[in-house]
Amino acid sequence: MAADSGPQPAAAPISLADYERLAAESLDAGTHAYVFGGAGDEVTLRDNLASWQRFAIRPRVLVGAGQLHRGTTVLGRPRPHPLIVAPMAFQRLVHRDADIATARAAAATNTIMCLPTFSTTTPAALVEALPGAPRWFQLYVFADRGVSRELIGLACELGYEALVVTVDLPVTGVRDRELRHPVPSPRPETAAGPRTAGGFIAPADLGGLIDPDLSWSDIERFAADASIPVVAKGILTPEDARLAVEHGARGVVVSNHGGRQLDTVLAAADALAPIVDAVGDQVDVLVDGGIRRGTDVLKALALGARAVMIGRPVLWGLAVDGTAGARRVLEILLGELDTALALAGAPNAAQLDRSFVTTAPWVAERR
Ligand SMILES: Cc1cc2nc3c(=O)[nH]c(=O)nc-3n(C[C@H](O)[C@H](O)[C@H](O)COP(=O)(O)O)c2cc1C
Secondary structure (H helix, E strand, O other), X not given: OOOOOOOOOOOOOOOHHHHHHHHHHHOOHHXXXXXXXXXXXXXXXXXXXXXXXXXXXXXXXXXXXXXXXOOEEEOOEEEOOOEEEOOOOOHXXXXXXXXXXXXXXXXXXXXXXXXXXXXXXXXXXXXXHOOOOOEEEEEOOEOOHHHHHHHHHHXXXXXXXXXEEEOOOOOOOOOHHHHHOOOOOOXXXXXXXXXXXXXXXXHHHHHHHEOOOOOHHHHHHHHHHOOOOEEEEEXXXXXXXXXXXXXXXXXXXXXXXXXXXXXXXXXXXXXXXXXXXXXXXXXXXXXXXXXOOHHHHHXXXXXXXOEEEEOHHXXXXXXXXXXXXXXXXXXXXHHHHHHHHHHXXXXXXXXXXXXXXXXXXXXXXXX
């Protein structure tokens, strides 16, 4: 809509929360449980959101906000901004165009798309649809290591720029909502993930395929074998971050899997700074979980993250309006980030450091 055409209709979503509400109204009960749910009592799911709000911004003024630079460097490559689409399985449950629609939204906003192992689009189809777009591949390690080797080879061959090995899912978390409302299986004709040749994989099959005995030596082997950097996703302690670095990871994603795995683990924002302090000078530290506002992104960068992964909000956009919705979600976040940078007095995102954040006074008062 042109800028001078007056106010948008009341229904047009203007925030990620608007997309959340609209998506909630549009999804069937099983898919709703899959996208919105977390593990157990969902304490961590809620705390991910709250954790960013426990930090207050310490803004500086009169530093000149005319020229904004939100660029960052991730795994040695300059990026125009710090957003990455988190890997999320079974996107075809949410929208018929699935990962391709998400990847189009990512490409339109110059955002890295991380394709999940359990995509409903093959790694090759994604490249064919968007040959030049920046892409990472998320790896779940199957008990059948031959499959993992094949997937790694394929990701390297197809020009995926990083291998994101998810390390926080030896087994699937107890997800009450999914137990109450079983997640629908993707229909055979729409499931095109990498292991669907002789049948197709449903969300309920996941636990049985993934190797619960994945170990640091596997990470070391992947890092040695892959021609692309390995990133360990699902790290919550400095101890594990150090081990990841020792075993060849070039990055870590501080993540509790969006509160979907072990309930009552540390929230994303709380886990971040100690990990940055432990390994931030050796590898790139990324973070995800509960990031819903540009101010959350700013806080993540101030705490030392190189980039942030955005999960559910992208699926909300996808559910509401396919590529256009997912794209708008990313644009809203980027717009909010620009405003936050200008108003916090950090026109260049690279300037952000711990001096821009403090424990919020309202948290201290409650203690
Ligand atoms: C529906 C759904 C599916 C997901 N599938 C995967 C997956 O296949 N692999 C993975 O590493 N993480 C997966 N995640 C976790 C996300 O990558 C990310 O860590 C999390 O969603 C971030 O939190 P947020 O949703 O609050 O932004 C999934 C998350 C959701 C919501």
